[in-house]
Amino acid sequence: MSDQNAEMTFIAKVFVCCGICALVVVGALAKADPVGNERQSSYELMSADTKAMQDDPLLNPANFAVLDGRALWQEATGTNKIACAACHGEAKVSMKGVAASFPKLSTSRTGGRSLLNLGGRINQCRTEHQGAAPLALESKPLLSLSAFVSTQSKGMPITVERHASNAAHLEAGERLFNLRLGQLNLSCAQCHAERPGQKLAGNLIPQAHPTAYPIYRLEWQSVGSLERRLRNCLTGVRAEPFAFGSKELLELELFLAWRARGMPLESPGVRP
Amino acid sequence: MGKTSRTLVTMPASAKKGDIIEIRIIVQHDMESGFRHTETGQRVPRDIIRDFLCTYNDIEVFRVELHPGMGANPMIIFTTVATESGTLEFKWTGDDGYASSTTSQLLVT
């Protein structure tokens, strides 16, 4: 019992620290969201060592996920015993530019349209074409396939645009980006749009463009998706994180991808 | 138990006798340190690679003892002298019966 009390005191103290930091950050001069050429990948904020880790496939810890993904791509699976490769052939041809176009609306076999990120689209293929169960969100196989498909778009610009069909989702995502959340009552915009380049607890605040996902985050010591990172942000402002695959996260991902349109994909990335 | 994973080696395919060649090796392994806890407060048990061995035509030329302080997906860059043509073998062994290996041919002229 006394351990629990000591634990709560520690959490309270960290909360106070975060609160003080947040006040210091919020008090500093605010700017407008960087656009066009003012936009910068968080790659630029990393140390030389971490950049080198991302750039060299032999040093990049996410490279193993890409290799695992390549193996899964060729593996016949599901009741239809069919591999991704059977329909899509060589990923470096068929998947070129694909990851850069997500999230997007996808029509299912039953005719319904839903907003999907790349992981969701992979699962749609599994259930509809391979007769396989969807892979658990944030599971190693799904991340590996996502890493493998995403890297086929490496160097290509993000192509998410505003259409009549995705406008409602995009606006919902933008509202969420600007909404104050959590016990710290901070919005994404306050740190990432208004104060990128300033510091929060010793770390440089990035503009938060999803140009490198899935990433090997050094903090996680594993590969993870944008959704996992967004959930970390929500924990950071002391908000209950939205569930993996939730409407909220998907719409936020859509907005972030649209906000980063034209920026080149770096997947798979390494981030601290 | 027989756990294994990928290991990737980068080294030149050929060298002149007496040249010092650089070898880069990396292996896929989480290197669970034994110091992490789950969200419910349970300690995740240690599960790491303990040893790395490089042999050159079956003779040991380089060896490493790894402890939990080694980073995940252990990566080592080291050197060896090109003495004669043959096979370099790279072996990792660790907790829970982990073992993986790969080889690379070197032509020495």
Place this chain on the structure above:
Amino acid sequence: MNRRAFVFSAAVASGLPSFNALGEVADATQAVEKIVGNKNVSRGRVTLVIPPLVENGNLVTMKVSVESPMTKTDYVQAIHIVAEGNPLPNVVSFYLSARSGRAVITTRIRLGDSQRVRAIAHMSDGSFWQGDASTLVTIAACAEV
């Protein structure tokens, strides 16, 4: 442990380097004694390069080089890396030979805290030499827990 963690997070938040608990430095000293026995450790010949500021302690690139002709009669037989601020001070030990050509090794280690890391080289003549590097380890913003 909780008080130390609080002081560490407060120190990081204020941008100051944190300190190592005296207990861990003592563990490191013991670890070095186990390696060298009752022999002296001379300073020099060993260069350890670690970035002075590390973004995340989970994967830190380090490079150790030892001046040595690496001949059959004069070579580095082992290099031991000891981290003064880690819960287990022994991080990795490299065993070289006269066939190594150079005593230069790069690898990636975990550093649990800002600290001094030591590299102890064991020469073929039985002597020990050491070099060290100190680094500041920052923790990531917006973590999972």
